[in-house]
Amino acid sequence: MIDITDSGREYELSIDGEVVGRCFYRDAGRRRVFIHTEVDAGHAGQGLATKLIEYALRDCRAQGMRIVARCPMVSAYLGKHNDFADLVDTPAGVDAPGDSNGDSPDRR
Numbered sequence: 001m002i003d004i005t006d007s008g009r010e011y012e013l014s015i016d017g018e019v020v021g022r023c024f025y026r027d028a029g030r031r032r033v034f035i036h037t038e039v040d041a042g043h044a045g046q047g048l049a050t051k052l053i054e055y056a057l058r059d060c061r062a063q064g065m066r067i068v069a070r071c072p073m074v075s076a077y078l079g080k081h082n083d084f085a086d087l088v089d090t091p092a093g094v095d096a097p098g099d100s101n102g103d104s105p106d107r108r
Contacts (some may be wrong), residue, residue, distance in 0.1 A: 009026065013039070013055075020039060022037070024037070024071075024076075027041050034056070034070060037049055037073040053077045062076065065087070066087055067089060080089055
């Protein structure tokens with residue numbers, strides 16, 4: 001069974017209780033900045049990243065959040081699907097001073 005939850009800094013996709021995908025983000029006011037999405041290699045090619053991103057973007061809509069896509073996978077998804085175009089925002093002002101490439105997630 002696939003389950004997706006929001007842990008407060010990342011959305012986690014689990015299959016039968018095992019976390020196999022993550023979509024990292026941070027909030028900047030009313031904007032959710034998507035930083036990185038990953039799916040374990042053993043589950044690649046199954047469309048799980050798409051399911052995870054779709055869930056995360058629907059959650060943004062439900063919470064009234066704007067979307068800033070620093071993550072290439074989220075950006076590519078948004079480029080192919082116009083469903084969330086009304087929520088997409090610019091990255092202006094979301095990076096910390098001196099931060100030239102956005103955030104990187106904590107690696108576990």
